[in-house]
Amino acid sequence: MRIRFTGAIVGLAGAAVLTLAVMPIAGQAPQGGRAGGRGAGAPAAPAAPAAARPAAVARPARIAGHPNMNGIWQAMGSAYWNLEDHSASATQFWQLGAIGAIPAGQSVIVDPANGMIPYTPAALKKRDELRAGWPKSDPEAKCYMAGIPRSNYMPYPFQIVQGQKDILFVYEYASSNRIVHMANHTEAPVDSWMGWSNGKWDGDTLAITVNGFNDSTWFDRSGNHHTEGLTVEERYTMQGDNVLIYEATMTDPKTFTRPWKIRMPLYRRLEPNVQLLEFKCVEFSEELLYGDLKKK
Amino acid sequence: MRTPLTGALAAGLLVAGAVCVPSLRAQAPASPPKSTIKPVPRTPWGDPDLQGIWSSDEEAGVPFERPMGQTKAKVDGMELEVLLEEREHQRVDTASAIFGLTGGGPPHWYENWGRKSARTSLVVDPIDGRVPPLTRDAEKRQARRPNPMGSFGAGPFERPEDFSLYDRCITRGLPAVMFPAIYNNNTRIVQAPGYVALTHEMIHETRVIPLDGRPFASGRLREYLGDARGWWEGDTLVIETRNFSDRTNYRGAGAHLRLVERFRRSHRGLRYEVTIDDPHTFTRAWTAALNLTPGRGLYEYACHEGNYAMRNMLSAARVAEAGRAAR
Numbered sequence: 001m002r003i004r005f006t007g008a009i010v011g012l013a014g015a016a017v018l019t020l021a022v023m024p025i026a027g028q029a030p031q032g033g034r035a036g037g038r039g040a041g042a043p044a045a046p047a048a049p050a051a052a053r054p055a056a057v058a059r060p061a062r063i064a065g066h067p068n069m070n071g072i073w074q075a076m077g078s079a080y081w082n083l084e085d086h087s088a089s090a091t092q093f094w095q096l097g098a099i100g101a102i103p104a105g106q107s108v109i110v111d112p113a114n115g116m117i118p119y120t121p122a123a124l125k126k127r128d129e130l131r132a133g134w135p136k137s138d139p140e141a142k143c144y145m146a147g148i149p150r151s152n153y154m155p156y157p158f159q160i161v162q163g164q165k166d167i168l169f170v171y172e173y174a175s176s177n178r179i180v181h182m183a184n185h186t187e188a189p190v191d192s193w194m195g196w197s198n199g200k201w202d203g204d205t206l207a208i209t210v211n212g213f214n215d216s217t218w219f220d221r222s223g224n225h226h227t228e229g230l231t232v233e234e235r236y237t238m239q240g241d242n243v244l245i246y247e248a249t250m251t252d253p254k255t256f257t258r259p260w261k262i263r264m265p266l267y268r269r270l271e272p273n274v275q276l277l278e279f280k281c282v283e284f285s286e287e288l289l290y291g292d293l294k295k296k
Numbered sequence: 297m298r299t300p301l302t303g304a305l306a307a308g309l310l311v312a313g314a315v316c317v318p319s320l321r322a323q324a325p326a327s328p329p330k331s332t333i334k335p336v337p338r339t340p341w342g343d344p345d346l347q348g349i350w351s352s353d354e355e356a357g358v359p360f361e362r363p364m365g366q367t368k369a370k371v372d373g374m375e376l377e378v379l380l381e382e383r384e385h386q387r388v389d390t391a392s393a394i395f396g397l398t399g400g401g402p403p404h405w406y407e408n409w410g411r412k413s414a415r416t417s418l419v420v421d422p423i424d425g426r427v428p429p430l431t432r433d434a435e436k437r438q439a440r441r442p443n444p445m446g447s448f449g450a451g452p453f454e455r456p457e458d459f460s461l462y463d464r465c466i467t468r469g470l471p472a473v474m475f476p477a478i479y480n481n482n483t484r485i486v487q488a489p490g491y492v493a494l495t496h497e498m499i500h501e502t503r504v505i506p507l508d509g510r511p512f513a514s515g516r517l518r519e520y521l522g523d524a525r526g527w528w529e530g531d532t533l534v535i536e537t538r539n540f541s542d543r544t545n546y547r548g549a550g551a552h553l554r555l556v557e558r559f560r561r562s563h564r565g566l567r568y569e570v571t572i573d574d575p576h577t578f579t580r581a582w583t584a585a586l587n588l589t590p591g592r593g594l595y596e597y598a599c600h601e602g603n604y605a606m607r608n609m610l611s612a613a614r615v616a617e618a619g620r621a622a623r
Contacts, residue, residue, distance in 0.1 A: 063489070161486045168502070189593075275513065293614055
């Protein structure tokens with residue numbers, strides 16, 4: 001009796017192991033390999049009846065009484081390389097020739113007036129160490145979520161999806177995104193890469209407090225950093241139809257001697273059919289992250 | 297890998313069916329309830345409002361394809377009790393068996409798995425609840441694919457590309473991302489004039505879908521989640537997706553895959569249906585469905601950022617190789 005019972009248990013466990021192999025990918029066929037036959041024939045599922053296709057949707061100036069910030073936005077300039085004033089310089093990637101060089105840029109830091117990040121001495125030393133370790137030290141090289149404010153001025157577009165409720169920011173880089181809680185503000189339940197965003201309307205300005213960060217994101221490609229104590233106060237204000245003035249004030253007493261603030265315009269992408277595309281960069285980071293463990 | 301489990305489930309259900317026939321007979325068929333469906337809420341710009349966090353947790357545990365021997369799409373009464381008990385056993389066994397394995401969290405991560413649904417398969421068309429057979433061409437392609445199970449397969453694991461897109465935290469792909477996984481089965485819908493955005497918690501990705509009637513982007517542009525366009529048919533949101541990357545592999549379908557998804561409000565949440573069409577892969581188009589219910593929250597799923605498993609699995613494979621070489 002006991003033996004049979006044990007047998008049943010083993011059988012069950014076997015089934016469980018099989019399930020666990022299948023369960024996480026339920027509904028998902030295993031990946032890999034190339035698909036796509038060469039046979040002829042058009043797909044058979046019905047497409048949209050032409051009548052169901054709507055005409056172009058008008059963009060209202062205001063939504064639920066607030067400025068309509070919907071759109072695909074992108075920063076210009078070279079703040080993504082370095083928020084502070086920086087001359088053009090070479091990188092170690094000489095194989096790329098002039099393509100591998102860093103373009104010059106003027107500081108986007110409007111406070112303090114000297115345009116420099118007010119680091120504590122220890123934090124400045126850490127910044128220089130991180131900078132010396134670039135690019136491997138840079139979370140962007142590893143395709144890690146870029147955090148706030150960095151995600152807003154990377155050389156990729158992002159889309160604001162604004163209805164009458166919570167507002168969604170969707171970033172092309174790394175498929176990252178964040179929801180801005182416009183009602184029901186709560187504390188961050190846990191630290192995260194993109195932080196926890198609580199927003200409100202201050203007149204026609206969208207004001208967002210972001211905190212609950214981890215200590216692993218940077219501000220640019222130059223090692224500018226913070227701790228998990230960072231709070232970012234963001235302000236988005238429309239200037240005409242196609243420019244969004246972006247301001248962000250950073251407070252992190254463990255890293256900075258005082259709060260500091262950046263300001264830059266974000267520009268609407270105006271191409272008629274512009275849409276966010278995929279930049280799923282994991283596959284571009286794998287050689288850097290796992291290359292040492294490949295079969296030689 | 298699926299067959300032994302399906303067989304066991306089917307056997308269990310057959311036994312259960314035999315036992316509970318009298319009680320089923322005794323039950324009077326319920327008369328259809330009077331319509332209690334509230335008017336569909338609208339956004340300020342007049343679209344049906346589907347916004348919110350929607351979970352497929354209640355459908356977790358429902359087999360994707362209907363087990364052999366089960367003829368009903370849905371069960372009730374004692375048959376349902378037995379079915380749910382089966383699933384609960386399965387959940388408990390799985391949760392303890394998976395604990396400590398790569399990707400397997402502690403048992404309480406699976407608390408919400410497979411509790412309530414009376415459905416016997418997620419596939420609803422064909423009516424037998426089973427995915428139609430692959431074309432001969434697709435069968436050949438599938439047979440040629442190396443290591444189709446990724447980290448659940450036997451390897452070899454020589455480089456990151458030997459793992460699945462899911463193992464690598466690249467994507468669960470479409471329509472897979474809609475179907476329940478072991479946890480984080482949440483989708484957030486946010487709408488704006490001319491757009492609907494669906495954020496899937498697992499792995500974290502967002503589809504921003506234009507509703508403004510624009511044509512599809514060039515077919516030369518291929519993406520893991522394809523190129524999607526949406527429109528409203530009455531109160532139903534319809535999304536068509538095509539132009540998938542040829543590295544996508546959904547049950548054998550890739551670059552030729554075409555999906556038509558439908559979302560509409562139901563009495564308890566959202567009804568979701570997806571029709572999967574690829575004449576290069578399936579002998580006919582087929583449809584799966586989910587009932588989505590209000591979710592409790594959606595958090596950042598930093599999959600790649602926390603992907604220690606990739607380094608560990610590759611490292612283990614190299615150690616195993618060195619061991620074999622030393623022998």
